Amino acid sequence: MAAAKSEVQVRIHHLNCGTDCPLGGRLFDGVSKGLTGRLVCHCLLIESDQHGLILVDTGYGLQDVACPHAPPSARITRTMRTILNIRLREEETACRQVERLGYRCEDVQHIVLTHLDFDHAGGLDDFPQARIHLMGAEYDAAIGPRHGFVTRNRYRPAQWGTADRWRRYGARGEKWFGFGAVRDLEGLPPEILLVPLPGHTWGHAGVAIHRAGGWLLHAGDAYFYRGEMREATRRCPAGSRAYQMMMEVDRKARLENQQRLRHLSIAHHDDVRILCAHDRTEFDRAIEGRLL
Template sequence: MAVKLFGCVCDQFHSPGAGLGMAGDRVSVPVPFYVIEHPSGVAVFDCGLHADMMQADDPYRRRLRSQEMDVSLAPEETVTRSLERLDIDPAAVRFAVLSHLHFDHAGGLNELPNATIVVQAREWAAGSDDELAARYFLPRRFFDLGHQVRQVDGEHDLFGDGSVTLLPSYGHTPGHQSLQVRTEAGDYILTADACYNCRTAETREFPAHFDGPAMNRSLDALLARRGPDTLVIYGHDPDQWGERALLSSSRG
């Protein structure tokens, strides 16, 4: 079986445009996650929103609204339903690779009971430290659920064959990571929140509350890996996702 990559959308995040480096008082952007079918098992890269976010009175949604943000999540947009549409049992997912521990990237972990979390060691350390977790908005409610955790340090070959490579891309959070996936028809670099959208990749106008110099270095390193057949997919770019899905099937 060739390596296959699928892109899924776990509904939307709503925010002032400036918070995402976008024009407009209010913007709505996709909350994507990715499914990788490999001969050695299924991996996901990020896992979207927690299903409790469907409820308007969810405590974290109330916190978001107090900061002029919000999310929307429909029953058909949960991690479980997206996997089921791909004929994948959520209980069979082997790896949950987390770009970082924010609520919209780690929220669906509770739907993947048997997955091993794969995360940068410095990100896990930040999430386990009360002060850093508060500073970087890393709520343990979403990721500290008793899963097995594989902490890696820097670049990491997930399956040992070069097809799926974790790439450190620090700056958005202390241990943010991105992912490169190689298929027969082309390569993908999934930046996650190392860069929200194509415009930011061009302007380098990162929101002020992140480590801009570190994000610039990380993005330079990611873009330097591009080849002629590489597609760079940014973290929350509505232009790349169109109606709902950028990748509905594999290229390889």
């Protein structure tokens, strides 16, 4: 079964938990007119009437901001700071945004991760009470040997807290619109699923949330640009296309999953809204309540 009627009411806040301004302008975001583009770190804060506060990804964290020039062995490598031209701002961290909504960071009880890249997991330690949910394949890849340029730069163990908070999953259960899915995440409502989408990383996953009006799928880095969804032919600026290729671990799997998502976004447009982690226009539309 693809979808069941939701009984648990959720409210979703769209948070930008980090800004990158890579050289290349519209070659990355499709709209900038200057020399630099603007990419966001689109995270979700879910208020559940029975399960408290739930984060989907964390973006950059307070310690990333406090130590912007840490040595390469620490939180974000100099290489990635340069490639992405990262702008670290305390007010953009998930922790500070949660506080501005009137909550404490300790009120976040669960974090569901699309993957463990430095720009998705930097805020984990800002939420010491939270149980962290992710695919087991992602955890294994992240804690294993970090050989090669991409692996050394993407996974930053200094950003992560103790392992006793981690809940790791393998794909199981009934399908979700033809995709494998992980249902019944420990301590979370049945309306929140992990949807494995490997390719960008070995354990990359989307996070599907059923709410009034249908499903919302946070597809993480399964795509980077809005033109890669909702249209029969893929469109993606050269800079974003090149970055996706640089960071992928399995091109065939990444492109196949992206194609399947593109089909989903067209065939089930009335049932599923899809967003990615870094497209600024998608984020702005979500804030305005007009996500396509």
